Ligand code: CDP
């Protein structure tokens with residue numbers, strides 16, 4: 001196998017994206033899903049839902065002790081969100097890079113957060129941080145499975 005193959009092994013993965021209430025409210029569902037599809041990633045699950053507080057608390061369990069935990073959970077349940085399962089080669093890392101840094105002020109232009117968001121408490125999207133998180137989050141948001 002060539003050097004490139006060793007550096008970039010082809011990994012078929014599925015990751016979770018959430019379009020947070022601010023993204024839905026600002027009519028950015030199309031813009032965000034357009035970017036994902038344009039990258040040649042496949043949308044393998046999609047739903048508009050009002051999240052239960054218990055689901056969001058489970059989703060952000062790693063942040064339970066952080067000062068922003070209550071506010072981020074309140075925010076995620078404040079209006080409808082879109083849950084997306086996204087499948088494709090190295091989709092976890094690819095999507096994470098496309099969404100940009102947590103703080104939109106540090107997110108590179110060209111990313112969703114760098115182009116469309118301004119504040120950390122309304123950074124428009126969630127995406128799974130690694131394959132283990134993706135598996136856990138997909139089981140939580142898509143217990144019925146994906147396509
Ligand atoms: O979403 P991401 O994985 O990039 O960031 P995180 O560190 O896992 O934090 C989860 C979410 O909590 C962020 O996306 C923000 O919406 C929120 N947060 C916040 O409001 N204030 C912070 N200082 C850190 C995170």
Ligand code: MG
Pocket residue numbers: 129
């Ligand atoms: Mg995170």
